[in-house]
Amino acid sequence: MATKRSDDVSTVLVTGASGVVGSRVVEQLAAAGVRVRALTRDGERARRAGFVQGDLRRPETLREAARGADAAFLVWPLPIEGAREAVEALAAEVGRVVFLSSAAVRDVPGVGPQSPGRPDGEVEALLERSGVAYTALRPHGFAANALRWAEEIRSGGVVRGFGGEAALCPVDERDIAAVAVRALTGDGHDGARHYLTGPEALTQAEQLRIVAEATGLPARWEEIPRGAARERMLASGWPPGIADGALDFLGARIGDPEAVSEAVPAVTGRPALTFRDWARENADRF
Ligand SMILES: NC(=O)c1ccc[n+]([C@@H]2O[C@H](COP(=O)([O-])OP(=O)(O)OC[C@H]3O[C@@H](n4cnc5c(N)ncnc54)[C@H](OP(=O)(O)O)[C@@H]3O)[C@@H](O)[C@H]2O)c1
Structure with missing residues (x-):
């Protein structure tokens, strides 16, 4: 189908609509007066x-x-099988897709989007081949990932993990959704690849301190060896390749903080939300 201009976009299908990002996309589209079909x-x-x-x-x-x-709005939190059929189904019906990809994707000249061990790059390649106009959102780690500390915070406050000194730029899911809404309904984003981060790098231990302040619950980081962290990740369902990639990434960010991207302010016209903003907003979820 032909690419839609922004003033033609009145109805948007949101997949992953019950999820961390999709639920915010639904809220923000509705607030903008767009009709939403939440899958x-x-x-x-x-x-x-x-x-x-x-x-x-x-x-x-x-x-x-x-x-x-x-x-x-497309999410693909699944193995790659079935993605081609899904992309074909969407490309046959809509003029524009905004895909929640990930910062793991790199564009390799002459090859296309690649994310070894993860499906995101391949889904982007399928979107490219389908001919549909699409925007890739490539967020770094979500601020909401901090919720995986909730159980340990509730049961005594000692959070055990690898890479307490790894410095990351967690991005607030409301900002990912804000960029998605601009790309779904506005001009100039088809073909864009937006790497999304929060406004500052914070170590995991610093993030935990911010959560403790926002919730009023005592919490402290206890470093564990990489091997022990990997075992815990596999036990909670992480595929081995993705767990290894995440641990490699954390190891590399110790002493070499993740770089801040300016994409959220550039697209939304306002500063990105801070991790402190996120922790205050989500304090009751801990
Ligand atoms: N967490 C991070 O730091 C991070 C960073 C970069 C990228 N990402 C990417 O973000 C995506 C996950 O987004 P999220 O955290 O917003 O999602 P989420 O909270 O994990 O929720 C998953 C969503 O996917 C839907 N879903 C799962 N399987 C489905 C299926 N077979 N058919 C239809 N819907 C299905 C679920 O809907 P129902 O259960 O209602 O059907 C739910 O709304 C993943 O692709 C991940 O790679 C995550």
Whole structure:
């Protein structure tokens, strides 16, 4: 289908609509007066206003959900199998896709988007080949990842992990959604690849201190060896390749902080939200 101009975008299909980023995309699109179809597999949730039932791995349901929409927000939190059919289903129905990819993706000249061990690069390559106009959001670690400390904070406050001194720039999911909404409804983003970070680098131990201040709950970081951290990640369901990649990345960011990207302020016209903003907003979730 032909690329939509912003004033044509009145209905958007949001996949991952119950998730960390998609739920914010739904809120912000609705606030902007855009009609939203929020996709979920959950039959119960799908009965609520605005939701439609569908499964990314059942392309006929995706195509049905996308019919008549102008644009789609796509998440692919799945192995790559089935992605080609999903992308084809969307490309047949909408003029524009904004894909929640990841900062792991690099554009290799003559090869295309690549993210060894992760599906994001391949999904981007499928979008490229489909011919649909698309924007790739390539966020670094979400601020919401701090919620994985919640259980240890509640049960005594000692958070055990590898890379307490690794300095990262966590990005607030509201900022990822704000960029998504601009790309879904505005001009000038088709073909863009937006690397998204928060406004400053903070070590994991510093992030934990900020969470402790915001929640009023005592918390301290206890460093564990990389091997022990890997075992814990595998036990909680991380695929080995992704766990190894994440641990390599953390190791590399000790003494070499992640660089801040200016994409959030450039696209939204306001400063990126800080991790302190995020911790205050989400304090009750700990
Ligand atoms: N966490 C990070 O730091 C980070 C950084 C960069 C990129 N990412 C990327 O962000 C994505 C995850 O986004 P998120 O954290 O917003 O999601 P999330 O909170 O993990 O939620 C997953 C969403 O995907 C939907 N979903 C899962 N399987 C589905 C299927 N077969 N059919 C339809 N919907 C399905 C779920 O919907 P229902 O259960 O309602 O069906 C849910 O809304 C991943 O692709 C990840 O690689 C994450």
